[in-house]
Amino acid sequence: MRRLGLGEFGEVRYTVRYGRPVAMVNYRDFNGVRHRLQASGRTKAEARRAVVRAVENTIASGSDGEFSSTSTVEAGARAWLDDFAELVARGARSPSTLDLYRDAIERHLIPAIGGLRIGELTTARVDRFLRSILRSKGYATAKLTRTVLSGVCGYLSRQGALQFNPVRDAGRLEADRDRTPRALTPVEVRHWLALLDASEEAQRNDLPTLARFILATGLRIGEALAVRWSDIDFDHGLLNVQRTLLRLKGKGIVESAPKSKASIRVLVLPGWCLTMLKTRRQQLGAFDGPIFPDAKGGYRDKSNVGAAFRRARTGTPFEWVKPHTYRKTVATILDNQGASARMIADQLGHARVSMTQDVYMGRRAVHHSVAAALESANPDVSRPQVAGGDADPK
Incomplete structure (x- = not known):
């Protein structure tokens, strides 16, 4: 037997x-x-x-795991966070992601469904919960909450407390169609930079130079603020992107590895950007430290910089412009100049070439043709208008 x-x-x-x-x-x-x-x-x-x-x-x-169908969803969610924290400690996950997930659990998951038994976590209940978040908090929060809940349920499934992950069969979350990222046209770029140049507050916060730097490189704002003078090879016109900035609870602003392996990259700087940086270094008299320092010479908080950009665009035709808009603008410039999807992904530090291709890029690539394309997009050089082209914003 x-x-x-x-x-x-x-x-x-x-x-x-x-x-x-x-x-x-x-x-x-x-x-x-x-x-x-x-x-x-x-x-x-x-x-x-x-x-x-x-x-x-x-x-x-009475499963051999820590949890059973009668345990609460809150207990499972907190255990999953502890498990995720171990990945962070090993360097496999970002500490900022842990803070983001913890906030989603404390603010949205626990108040709504934390008191449910794990065995009561059906696909129907999960679907109703996520759609309530979509209606009340918007697409971005609902998408984040779905990711977190899926992670929790997957963990509980591995513990033997769930037979399957109920989030997988929940309905898809659809973003509003008008949320498609918008890029600045060349004319809009010049008007937006002129607006920043004319603002005393924007000048105090280094926004005109920072905006130009991101438009020249396509860096994320955290990456741009993390660039140090030692990262720039002025002799060869190269920028070594090797870190980003995070604000962590209890630690403040810290250096971190970039978002993905593809984000560690070497970029060729357009000539106009290299000239701007040389002038800036002479004006600041700095040869070490961040190229966009705070008042004490340390790293700036990207949240404060984002708030400064919001104040600068309030009441202007550029209310829709965000720091991420610059990255979309760079991608559009390169696409219009005939750069391949792979080259654009390398420039922006994307792990995926497109939403339809799951191709990860871990190499450090330098493309001189990319710099040539951005060279032609110097925002401070006016060009003759072509009939039927961009019109000045009213």
């Missing part, structure tokens, strides 16, 4: 008591202990269904 494995039950046997059929079965729990359960019914089939259901519930509530 084959020995029962952990969590397995054997052949169902029957007897009759008080005129009703009784089904009996042996099962072995996750501690290796054999047990016998029995259940009665009006028929043998009904008794069998009852005893099998009793065995499954008993095994689920």
Whole structure:
């Protein structure tokens, strides 16, 4: 007779008591202990269904993992965070991602469904929860919450507390069609930079130079603020992108590895940008430290920089312009100049060439043709207008 494995039950046997059929079965729990359960019914089939259901519930509530179907979703979510924190400690995940996920759990997941038993976490309940977040908080928050909940459910499934991940079968979250990223046209670039140049507050916050630097490189704002003078090879016109900035709870602003391996890259700087940086270094008298320092010479908080950009665009035709708009603008410039999708991905530090291609890029690439394309996009050089081309914003 084959020995029962952990969590397995054997052949169902029957007897009759008080005129009703009784089904009996042996099962072995996750501690290796054999047990016998029995259940009665009006028929043998009904008794069998009852005893099998009793065995499954008993095994689920006493699984070899830390959690069972009767544990709370909150307990599972917090355990998943601890598991994720171990990945962060090993350098496999970003600490800023941990802060982001923890915030989503504390603000959205626990208040709404944290009190549910894990066994009550059905696909229907998950779908209703995510759609309520979509309606009340918007697409970005709902998408983040779905990612977190899927991670939690996947963890609980591996612990034996869930038979499957209910988030996988929940309905898709659709963003509004008008959320498509918008790029600046060349004329809009010149008007926007002129607006920054004319603003005393923008000048105090270094926004005109920072905007030009991002337009020349396509860097993320955290990457741009993390660039140090030692990262620039002025002799060869190269920029070594090797870090970004994060704000972590309890630690403040810290250096971190870029978002992905593809984000560690070497870029060729357009001539006009290199000239701007040489002039800036002479004006600041700096040969070390960040090229966009705070008042004490340290790193600037990207949240404060983002707030300064928001104040600069408030009440202007450029209310829609965000720091990420510059990256979209760079991609558009390169696409219009005939750069390949791979070259654009290398410039921006994207891990994927496109949404339809799951191709990861880990090489450090230098493309002189990219710099030539950006050279032609010097925002401070006016060009003759072509009939039917861009019009000045009203």
